[in-house]
Amino acid sequence: xxxxxxxxxxxxxxxxxxxxxxxxxxxxxxxxxxxxxxxxxxxxxxxxxxxxxxxxxxxxxxxxxxxxxxxxxxxxxxxxxxxxxxxxxxxxxxxxxxxxxxxxxxxxxxxxxxxxxxxxxxxxxxxxxxxxxxxxxxxxxxxxxxxxxxxxxxxxxxxxxxxxxxxxxxxxxxxxxxxxxxxxxxxxxxxxxxxxxxxxxxxxxxxxxxxxxxxxxxxxxxxxxxxxxxxxxxxxxxxxxxxxxxxxxxxxxxxxxxxxxxxxxxxxxxxxxxxxxxxxxxxxxxxxxxxxxxxxxxxxxxxxxxxxxxxxxxxxxxxxxxxxxxxxxxxxxxxxxxxxxxxxxx
Numbered sequence: 001x002x003x004x005x006x007x008x009x010x011x012x013x014x015x016x017x018x019x020x021x022x023x024x025x026x027x028x029x030x031x032x033x034x035x036x037x038x039x040x041x042x043x044x045x046x047x048x049x050x051x052x053x054x055x056x057x058x059x060x061x062x063x064x065x066x067x068x069x070x071x072x073x074x075x076x077x078x079x080x081x082x083x084x085x086x087x088x089x090x091x092x093x094x095x096x097x098x099x100x101x102x103x104x105x106x107x108x109x110x111x112x113x114x115x116x117x118x119x120x121x122x123x124x125x126x127x128x129x130x131x132x133x134x135x136x137x138x139x140x141x142x143x144x145x146x147x148x149x150x151x152x153x154x155x156x157x158x159x160x161x162x163x164x165x166x167x168x169x170x171x172x173x174x175x176x177x178x179x180x181x182x183x184x185x186x187x188x189x190x191x192x193x194x195x196x197x198x199x200x201x202x203x204x205x206x207x208x209x210x211x212x213x214x215x216x217x218x219x220x221x222x223x224x225x226x227x228x229x230x231x232x233x234x235x236x237x238x239x240x241x242x243x244x245x246x247x248x249x250x251x252x253x254x255x256x257x258x259x260x261x262x263x264x265x266x267x268x269x270x271x272x273x274x275x276x277x278x279x280x281x282x283x284x285x286x287x288x289x290x291x292x293x294x295x296x297x298x299x300x301x302x303x304x305x306x307x308x309x310x311x312x313x314x315x316x317x318x319x320x321x322x323x324x325x326x327x328x329x330x331x332x333x334x335x336x337x338x339x340x341x342x343x344x345x346x
Contacts, residue, residue, distance in 0.1 A: 235327025243320025278325030
């Protein structure tokens with residue numbers, strides 16, 4: 001979806017249309033969750049601190065997120081997908097992979113189906129989507145970003161190698177700024193440069209992920225579309241209006257975050273063994289503290305006790321804290337047997 005959260009807000013409030021808009025926290029203390037295309041022209045992007053966004057675009061309008069609305073719209077879009085294929089792998093509320101191999105025929109190509117989906121989404125939601133069509137997930141993702149907004153781009157099998165070769169490594173999905181900088185230090189600037197490296201060299205430099213880099217430089221991606229992709233973590237975080245330093249204030253802020261995480265656990269039957277506390281200071285330095293339990297956290301009280309202990313490890317603070325986050329990982333269903341153990345009737 002194109003600037004999904006911001007586009008929903010502009011759809012629902014005509015006064016916001018055509019104006020630079022950010023969905024997220026306050027003008028002074030928050031973080032941009034999504035930016036309209038009008039805001040992006042000023043260099044405002046998601047995950048940017050609100051204070052920086054304001055400096056880039058003084059007329060930026062901030063709107064509080066309405067996740068219940070975004071989830072409802074996302075469900076509408078998923079229903080459109082489900083009319084054509086069961087092989088849907090959601091990545092987030094606004095993005096998904098679809099395997100349409102069995103949904104296409106001689107009468108309808110994957111590209112034609114992408115046009116149908118885009119039009120159906122527009123009819124159902126009043127929003128625009130961009131589609132990437134290709135023969136594997138890596139290329140389809142790259143293609144989906146190529147002609148935004150309201151784009152449709154196709155990378156055919158004979159075009160894959162040349163398309164990847166011309167891209168800067170920083171444009172590769174899954175390669176962030178830090179890794180791109182490391183690749184540049186090694187003299188690797190484009191997909192073509194990356195393709196010149198041996199798998200052994202890339203593995204030596206980047207560990208197991210080096211094999212993945214070796215493959216995508218050759219436009220190879222064997223990952224299937226997985227409809228029931230297992231979620232790796234669940235979490236909640238909040239940014240404060242003012243930096244906090246006192247333990248009682250910090251504990252009070254952690255309560256609702258723990259509630260959010262445990263509410264998800266109760267709703268889904270998911271439990272987790274690793275509890276993590278995220279702390280971001282007023283100078284934007286960020287740290288995490290984690291503890292892995294012997295068994296999955298079976299109650300809110302267990303999560304609260306662990307988070308409280310983790311907070312003690314960062315107290316007292318010599319500089320204010322602007323954000324706290326709570327997350328749970330190493331997830332499994334509540335009745336799952338831990339890996340490596342056998343359940344026997346005794």
